[in-house]
Amino acid sequence: MKKSLADKIEQYLKVLIERSENNEIEIQRAELAETFACVPSQITYVIGTRFNETVGYYTESRRGGKGFVRITRIDDAQVRAGISRKDFFDFIDQLLERQLVTENESRLLKYLAVNGFREIPSELQNQLFSKLKCCLEDFVQLP
């Protein structure tokens, strides 16, 4: 089997993650594309297919000046530890899109999540987010 460009990029990133402390790397999409002499969206493709949640990674990114893509490999310990605030926010956004909560409710929930849980150890915070997510799931389906 011949290695595709996507395969090479995948391997390259995995090596970087392997070498990293903390299972996490940050790249510039455009820069990496330059390295492999391909279009930037190729990088997006690799990340989307080889580093998504169902394969045990999760990614964040920021656009604009000095943007980045962060890839984190999640180990079991982290999985047990619950979900991040970002996940929680994403979940709320989904509820909003599906019109299961109102605009105001979503703002309220986010506001509380940010300000109400400050100074709580972060593992506990993540457990809370995780539980709240479950509760919300239940709540929005109540009669």
Add this chain to the structure above:
Amino acid sequence: MKKSLADKIEQYLKVLIERSENNEIEIQRAELAETFACVPSQITYVIGTRFNETVGYYTESRRGGKGFVRITRIDDAQVRAGISRKDFFDFIDQLLERQLVTENESRLLKYLAVNGFREIPSELQNQLFSKLKCCLEDFVQLP
């Protein structure tokens, strides 16, 4: 992560706040802009995006001679004592009466308070209730 100018200014301000007693700093916008060799509105931008209420800060300022920008990190030390779930529920009922939250929002909040905080040590639970109460107080008065 390659830090953007906004990131650097953010970090700088956070260090200042960290070092301050009382979680509060006062800066001169123009002076800080000079320090970072940027336009003053850049400072406004950083403050608006990184130190707003939804992230747990609030700011005041004054124009004209002897002007300033004051950034305060919302402190929750007073909250440690905590309040009971009953108090929290009563509080929500008050909000409902004053029509500051909707019927559905109040049910949502109570639902989460009961089901989301199971299996959490009760002192911590009370702290959470207390914090949430404060946050709610703030939230319902936002513009």
Add this chain to the structure above:
DNA sequence: AAACAAAAGGTCAAAGAAGGTCAAGGAGTG
């Protein structure tokens, strides 16, 4: 006191700098 001048900070929109999406076409593989 009124009028002006100077010294802050605020607003807003445009330009720039990333990353994201999506669909069409190409390359491998059974």
Add this chain to the structure above:
DNA sequence: CACTCCTTGACCTTCTTTGACCTTTTGTTT
């Protein structure tokens, strides 16, 4: 050949940076 996966590029969205112009406060002059 058919199917799936890969590659590319045009176009979109988000975040940052900059600058021109505005408003508020204080200080100075008449």
